[in-house]
Amino acid sequence: MKVMHAFGDLRLPRVDYEQAGPAVLRMLVGAHLRRLREERSISREDAGYSIRASGSKISRMELGRVALKERDVADLLTLYGVSGEPECGTVLELAKRASVSGWWRAYADHVPSWFEPYLGLEQGASVIRSYEIQCIPGLLQTEDYARAIVRLGHRAAGEEGVEARVRLRMRRQQIITRPDPARLWAIIDEGALRRPVGGREAMRGQIQHLIDLAALRNVIVQVLPFHATAHAAAAGPITILRFPEWELPDVVYLEQLNTAIYPDRPAELERYWDAMNRLVTEAESPGTTVGILRQILAET
Numbered sequence: 001m002k003v004m005h006a007f008g009d010l011r012l013p014r015v016d017y018e019q020a021g022p023a024v025l026r027m028l029v030g031a032h033l034r035r036l037r038e039e040r041s042i043s044r045e046d047a048g049y050s051i052r053a054s055g056s057k058i059s060r061m062e063l064g065r066v067a068l069k070e071r072d073v074a075d076l077l078t079l080y081g082v083s084g085e086p087e088c089g090t091v092l093e094l095a096k097r098a099s100v101s102g103w104w105r106a107y108a109d110h111v112p113s114w115f116e117p118y119l120g121l122e123q124g125a126s127v128i129r130s131y132e133i134q135c136i137p138g139l140l141q142t143e144d145y146a147r148a149i150v151r152l153g154h155r156a157a158g159e160e161g162v163e164a165r166v167r168l169r170m171r172r173q174q175i176i177t178r179p180d181p182a183r184l185w186a187i188i189d190e191g192a193l194r195r196p197v198g199g200r201e202a203m204r205g206q207i208q209h210l211i212d213l214a215a216l217r218n219v220i221v222q223v224l225p226f227h228a229t230a231h232a233a234a235a236g237p238i239t240i241l242r243f244p245e246w247e248l249p250d251v252v253y254l255e256q257l258n259t260a261i262y263p264d265r266p267a268e269l270e271r272y273w274d275a276m277n278r279l280v281t282e283a284e285s286p287g288t289t290v291g292i293l294r295q296i297l298a299e300t
Helices: 014-020 022-039 044-050 055-062 070-079 087-097 103-110 116-124 143-153 158-176 190-194 200-213 266-282 286-299
Strands: 004-007 010-013 127-132 183-189 219-224 238-242 251-255
Touching: 022 055, 022 070, 022 087, 022 116, 044 055, 044 070, 070 087, 103 116, 103 158, 116 158, 116 251, 127 266, 143 158, 143 200, 183 190, 183 266, 190 219, 190 286, 200 219, 200 286, 219 266, 219 286, 238 266, 251 266
Parallel strands: 127 183, 183 219
Antiparallel strands: 004 010, 127 238, 238 251
């Protein structure tokens, strides 16, 4: 049973966000604080002054980019004229929970610091749209395929490090098989499907796994064929996360070799959504994709 907190126009599913962890909770609290501030026509500078900070810190708090101090949140709520229950208590409770590490913190020794925030965002997303060009998306990988990919990318990790990263990847995948699963829409470049990773049996298992997952109601898989030469995302992979609460903005995640970028300007978000939507039209349909996957399986 899902327990709900409600205040204003915001509804908070407690169970979902206990699983999601601090990144999404910070975004949720920050979005609500921003709405309160804007409704009162209070500038970021004045809000910052009330908590002995700058306007830029208020901006980072409202975007969920910094840790939340309960005292700061309480002072801002007072400034915004919010002092009674249930609203004040609920916001402070969420701010407190936002300081508690998610389950993925146990893998911190094996995860770069720039990737850890994404894990929390991914776990809290209701819709995940992705395009991959080099390899199968992590949420769709088998253990054998994931192990081969991790070994290629972390040659000095040692067997313990490799296995820890594989376990993390497998646990992340529970978001698409849990009782209330996230919706995953993945576009995979044909090159990633035909690039041999981990040997023949690992690739056969991976292709069959994609066929099986494509049968799930919450999973859509499309292949971008070789003949789509001038496609919209030629520059690299894209992931877009959407969250259940209307106040939370979509998050664009662009992973690079040693870092990740989160474009957040409205014009940038629109550009990446446009690219993703054009990829959908250029890729093969989900039904045709399954046929292509069966053909690749037969050839492997």
